[in-house]
Every structure is written in C-alpha cells, then in structure tokens.
Amino acid sequence: MEEALNFQVIIDNLTYFMIGRYPNGPLGGLGLTMYLAVVSCVLSFFGGLILGLLSLSRHAIIRHPVNLIINAVRGIPLLMVIFWMYFLLPAMMGKTVPEATTVIMGLTIFTSAYMSQIVRAGIQGIPKGQTEAAISTGLKPWQAMLYIILPQGLRNMIPSFVNQFVSLIKDTSLAFIVGVSELTHVGTQINNRTMAYPTEIFIFIAGVYFVLCFAFTSFSRWLEGRLTWRKSI
Amino acid sequence: MLKYNFDWSIVTSGKYFEWLVSGLKVTLELSVVGIVCAFILGLLIAVLRMSHFRPVRWIATAYLEFFRNTPLLVQIFFWYFGSYKVLPTVVNDWLNSTNFEFAAAAIALTIYTSAFIAEDIRSGILSIPKEQMEAARSAGFSYLRSMQYIILPQAVRITVPPLVNQFLNLAKNSSLAMSIGVMELTYQARQVESYTFKGFEAFTAATVVYLVLSVIITALMDLYNKKVLNPHRA
Numbered sequence: 309m310e311e312a313l314n315f316q317v318i319i320d321n322l323t324y325f326m327i328g329r330y331p332n333g334p335l336g337g338l339g340l341t342m343y344l345a346v347v348s349c350v351l352s353f354f355g356g357l358i359l360g361l362l363s364l365s366r367h368a369i370i371r372h373p374v375n376l377i378i379n380a381v382r383g384i385p386l387l388m389v390i391f392w393m394y395f396l397l398p399a400m401m402g403k404t405v406p407e408a409t410t411v412i413m414g415l416t417i418f419t420s421a422y423m424s425q426i427v428r429a430g431i432q433g434i435p436k437g438q439t440e441a442a443i444s445t446g447l448k449p450w451q452a453m454l455y456i457i458l459p460q461g462l463r464n465m466i467p468s469f470v471n472q473f474v475s476l477i478k479d480t481s482l483a484f485i486v487g488v489s490e491l492t493h494v495g496t497q498i499n500n501r502t503m504a505y506p507t508e509i510f511i512f513i514a515g516v517y518f519v520l521c522f523a524f525t526s527f528s529r530w531l532e533g534r535l536t537w538r539k540s541i
Numbered sequence: 542m543l544k545y546n547f548d549w550s551i552v553t554s555g556k557y558f559e560w561l562v563s564g565l566k567v568t569l570e571l572s573v574v575g576i577v578c579a580f581i582l583g584l585l586i587a588v589l590r591m592s593h594f595r596p597v598r599w600i601a602t603a604y605l606e607f608f609r610n611t612p613l614l615v616q617i618f619f620w621y622f623g624s625y626k627v628l629p630t631v632v633n634d635w636l637n638s639t640n641f642e643f644a645a646a647a648i649a650l651t652i653y654t655s656a657f658i659a660e661d662i663r664s665g666i667l668s669i670p671k672e673q674m675e676a677a678r679s680a681g682f683s684y685l686r687s688m689q690y691i692i693l694p695q696a697v698r699i700t701v702p703p704l705v706n707q708f709l710n711l712a713k714n715s716s717l718a719m720s721i722g723v724m725e726l727t728y729q730a731r732q733v734e735s736y737t738f739k740g741f742e743a744f745t746a747a748t749v750v751y752l753v754l755s756v757i758i759t760a761l762m763d764l765y766n767k768k769v770l771n772p773h774r775a
Contacts, residue, residue, distance in 0.1 A: 383709075385713040388744065482717070492612065496618065506618075510622060514612075517615060525610060
C-alpha cells in the first residue's frame, strides 16, 4: 500500500521530540539522548584510558586479566551489557537504580572497552625511542608515560575518540529497551499514540540522528586531515 | 545477592535450555542471512562508489553515510513499523506472507552492515596497486573483466579479516532484533529470566554463548591470517 507521507505529526510534536516534557517534567527526546551520550563519553574516556594503560602494563599479572575483561566485553552485544547492569546494579547497591543510570553504566563499560583499544593503539604509535629518551633523562617510567607519551598519543587519538562518540550517540537508542525516554523511545511513544504515521516518525528520527552523527563524523575526518598535515611538515 | 541460590540446571537442560538453543539458532540464521546479503550489497555499493560517473558515486556515498550514521535500532523500527508506506504493494504482500519480524530485522541488519562492508571492500580494492589494473587493461581486458579476474580476487582475499569482523558485529547486533519480537538468543535469555526469575543463570548462559561464538570465529581468523595471508612467515 503506497500512501502519501504527511509530516504534520512531526511539526505537532516537535518540542516533545527535542526535549520531552522539560521544563515541566523530566528531560527527554533528543536532549536526553545527548545527555546520555555526553555523560557516558566522558566516563568511558577515563575508563578507556585506565584500561588502555593497564593493558599495556609491564606486569603480566595486571595485563592479562585486564585484556581478558576487555575482550570479553567486546565479545558480547551492548544489549547484553545493559541487561547485566539492569539486573546486577540493584542487587549490588541494594536498592533500585534509575533506568538512565543503568544505561549510562552499561554504555560506559561497553565503550570503555572499545576506547581502551584506541588508547592502546595511540600509545603504541609513539616511537619507543621517546620512552627511552625520557627515561634516560631521569624520568621514572610513569612520568615518561604521563608527561611525554600520553600528551602526544592523546592528540593522535582525538579523531578516533570523536568516532567513538558517534557510535555512542547511536548506541543510546538502546536505552529505549529499558524504558528511558530518549529520542527513539519518544518516537515509539508518539507512534503508539498517533498510530497512522510510523513511516514519517522513523524517517524523521533517523534524519535527526543522521544530522548529528554526520556532523561529528565530518568533524573527525577534518581533524584527521589536520593532524596528518601537521605531522607532514 | 548473598542469599541467592544458584540453579544452573535450568539453563543446561530441559525446557529453558531448549529455548536458549532455539534462540541461538535464530541468531545464527539472522547472522548468516545478513552477512551473505550484506556482502553482495556491499560489493555493489563499493563498485558504484568507485564509478567514474559522478552522480553514481554521490548516490553510493549518500547511501553509505546515511546508513552508517543512523542507529540500527531506528532502522529496524523503520522497516518493521514504517516501511509499508514506501514499499510497492507486491513487496508488502510478499513480506507479510513470510515471517515479517525476521524479514524486517534481516533487511535492517543487511542494509546497516552493507554500508560498513562496502568501505572494507573499497579499501581492499584500493590497496591493490594501480599498475595491476593498467596491466590488465593493456592486456586487453575490459574494465569489468579486469575487476572480475584480476582486482577482485586479490581484494577479496585481504578483505576477509575485516569481513569476518563485520560478521561478528552482525551477530552481536542481531540482538537488537528482540525489540520487534524476533526470538533470538537475547530475547530467549530474557524470557527465561522472566519465567524463572533466574536472571543470573540465564544471562550468564547467553553471555557464554556469545563469547564462545566470538572466540571460535576469532581463532579461525587467526588461522586464516597465518595460512592464507602470510603463508611464508614462520
């Protein structure tokens, strides 16, 4: 059945799509999507940094368990991680945990594992001579890492971090499954309420994600080009 | 947590074990159907993206960027809830006559994955030195035949590892199909949890299955790297 598309439903619900019931109620829609993505991104940056450094440790007793955890998380679907959080967090904390916190924890653990690989590759991309030179000037290994290697490595990692942020924006849509009212959830809500416009609603939502993600993807490409250019001179 | 009584027997035998096995079967079906279709579609997009005709290149690039930069879940919802308005009646009738949940999930997974595969194939093709194409062309092969006999066989060989990676991603991504009621592994794990309240056992079982799947495939890929890509390296 081919029907003409009618986007009036989008215009009628535009504020709900963008910010949910805010400021009269909790933040929702695109606003909540961005909130989830930004908070998880900041947390998983530090998570990834710590895991990445530990996975390069000189001590096998640290390195191997950390690598095992990283690979285990990378081997299971994000949805599974979120269900684990949904199920384990209340049991561990001894009280109910808000759904948004559950999702942020799930996203953070999942993304930290991927970020750690970026950190690892970034550090390994710095020539070994740098560490040797730093240590022979009298710095301790951890100082060489902190003051010499990381600042250079982190700069090279920026484009990959931005790409990871794009994945995070897309991944926040999974918050729908545990009932967090971010953009995708708002879309299904409006779809359930209006019934007649699923095509219009999901095309619009896909469009919103696309504009957001494509902007960051392009930004990351631009950064990458700039970094390569700076290295070449 | 401390008073929890573990009962692993529910996930190692009996009805709930069968649920999980049937879930694994659906996950594998989705993944295999998805990877085969996504490979064919991805190959097509990759070739179009290297076309010398600019509009074709633009369309292929737009396809790629659009499907890579939107969440898979939204794409699944689009195909499941919204596609009937834009698809021709014949296609709708055919889709409704099949297992529609499965078909919608398979279409979404195929299209999403094809966009990633297209880029893997393209970088595979670009890694073949340009001289090979020039040599093939001057030996009298047409552009398409040079692609078919000279460039693609080599490109596909080095594209296998990233493709296997995409297969693993696809297998993991197929868990999202549960949101429209496809009874794959994650769906069944959740079913077992809600029927038995033994969430720990159910999720552990599903997690182990996913991990075993990825360990097996990663091991096969290592073998491929050793035997096929670097056969002469000790």
